[in-house]
Amino acid sequence: GESVGLHLPTLSVQEGDNSIINCAYSNSASDYFIWYKQESGKGPQFIIDIRSNMDKRQGQRVTVLLNKTVKHLSLQIAATQPGDSAVYFCAENRGGQNFVFGPGTRLSVLP
Amino acid sequence: SQTIHQWPATLVQPVGSPLSLECTVEGTSNPNLYWYRQAAGRGLQLLFYSVGIGQISSEVPQNLSASRPQDRQFILSSKKLLLSDSGFYLCAWSRATSQETQYFGPGTRLLVL
Numbered sequence: 614g615e616s617v618g619l620h621l622p623t624l625s626v627q628e629g630d631n632s633i634i635n636c637a638y639s640n641s642a643s644d645y646f647i648w649y650k651q652e653s654g655k656g657p658q659f660i661i662d663i664r665s666n667m668d669k670r671q672g673q674r675v676t677v678l679l680n681k682t683v684k685h686l687s688l689q690i691a692a693t694q695p696g697d698s699a700v701y702f703c704a705e706n707r708g709g710q711n712f713v714f715g716p717g718t719r720l721s722v723l724p
Numbered sequence: 725s726q727t728i729h730q731w732p733a734t735l736v737q738p739v740g741s742p743l744s745l746e747c748t749v750e751g752t753s754n755p756n757l758y759w760y761r762q763a764a765g766r767g768l769q770l771l772f773y774s775v776g777i778g779q780i781s782s783e784v785p786q787n788l789s790a791s792r793p794q795d796r797q798f799i800l801s802s803k804k805l806l807l808s809d810s811g812f813y814l815c816a817w818s819r820a821t822s823q824e825t826q827y828f829g830p831g832t833r834l835l836v837l
């Protein structure tokens with residue numbers, strides 16, 4: 614597959630455990646954030662988003678937490694499964710369609 | 725539902741040859757369209773975006789160009805490829821309002837030799 618993220622930080626978790634992937638953003642004016650999942654050789658897939666008027670949002674098995682004080686975003690995946698193995702990256706929006714994307718974290722799920 | 729297509733999926737081209745990558749979106753009208761390049765270990769780099777037919781904004785100076793001949797068609801081109809043009813190219817669409825989620829296509833892996 615595509616050699617996306619050859620030197621990315623890697624998080625290894627046991628199947629069934631919870632995963633927490635972190636992202637630090639740079640601009641305090643950013644007010645909309647997205648988490649994407651990218652499997653090898655494929656395009657990024659939208660997971661969940663959050664706006665700055667919230668500090669937590671939940672989806673199916675995923676939760677995004679936003680800490681505006683320290684400009685930190687996290688993605689929590691409950692009961693991690695082998696199919697969750699991928700690169701996860703965050704995107705911050707500073708208005709309009711101007712997104713800045715992080716380099717990503719590789720999640721490896723161990724059997 | 726909306727779907728986004730890119731082709732080809734993989735392309736190997738010699739240096740100096742032309743390039744044409746195509747992206748089409750189904751199930752929506754008047755989308756914003758985007759071309760990104762993704763390099764290993766780095767975030768997505770926005771190359772071009774378009775808010776309508778014939779309207780192209782370029783984000784970085786480069787060897788590439790983009791065109792939008794139809795509402796749901798976005799094309800990335802080059803007259804002469806460079807080795808540095810190798811990469812993974814992603815097309816994305818969003819609704820034509822501010823701060824909308826961008827949805828990505830499957831990507832095209834380009835290798836310039």
